Ligand SMILES: [Zn+2]
């Protein structure tokens with residue numbers, strides 16, 4: 190766990206054989222940092238990360254914005270992370286030995302027919318208008334302060350999965366895109382998630398050496414063709430990735446073509462299929478409306 194979560198704001202100063210001055214200094218600095226926070230909250234009151242309405246606490250959503258998010262909860266397909274129709278059938282008793290999905294539901298018919306190259310997938314949200322308001326500003330508008338908030342959500346929804354794997358690897362950006370954006374949003378989320386969970390982040394484990402156009406609006410087949418051979422292992426991180434159980438981190442999963450390319454790149458290095466943990470899953474058009482309506 191990050192020391193941010195574990196370290197109390199003050200420590201008890203004891204005058205034994207320990208020199209008290211460093212501890213006193215730290216306490217005074219802590220006091221001033223709390224004072225600075227109070228002053229900052231007074232001058233710039235905390236606002237919602239999505240709509241900028243005043244909130245009682247910084248770095249959170251207001252209750253209205255939070256209520257609009259469509260969290261994906263069980264039952265969902267353990268392979269494509271899409272919501273499944275609710276069933277009263279008992280979960281299957283036989284599960285894979287080394288790749289136990291945290292979600293015991295059976296895969297959806299589409300994944301049964303053509304299983305993806307990963308062991309399991311989890312998405313926190315359906316990619317709807319409310320999700321776009323907290324994901325796209327991180328991607329396109331330098332709102333990097335959203336990354337820790339999104340990572341906290343991933344830590345919550347991916348809790349079972351995170352306890353089964355060895356390391357986090359973000360989906361890479363091509364260096365040209367990285368130069369334009371200055372950061373990889375998946376890596377920022379991964380960095381915050383690593384701080385919260387303690388799982389190591391291999392930030393440059395994968396590299397994208399083929400400059401691909403935007404995949405927006407393309408179907409699965411078109412995306413697969415574009416992404417073929419686009420992602421490779423970073424030779425300098427080969428040892429770190431060897432035989433590791435990897436969780437691939439991304440912001441949005443649409444058809445899974447990019448994540449498939451990542452899995453194919455990792456396959457020669459590890460016998461374990463990676464897991465996928467993403468902030469939001471684009472629902473097929475036919476599922477989006479009934480699912481949203483069932484929530485209202
Ligand atoms: Zn709000």
Ligand SMILES: [Zn+2]
Pocket residue numbers: 266267268269270271296297298299300301
């Ligand atoms: Zn599925």
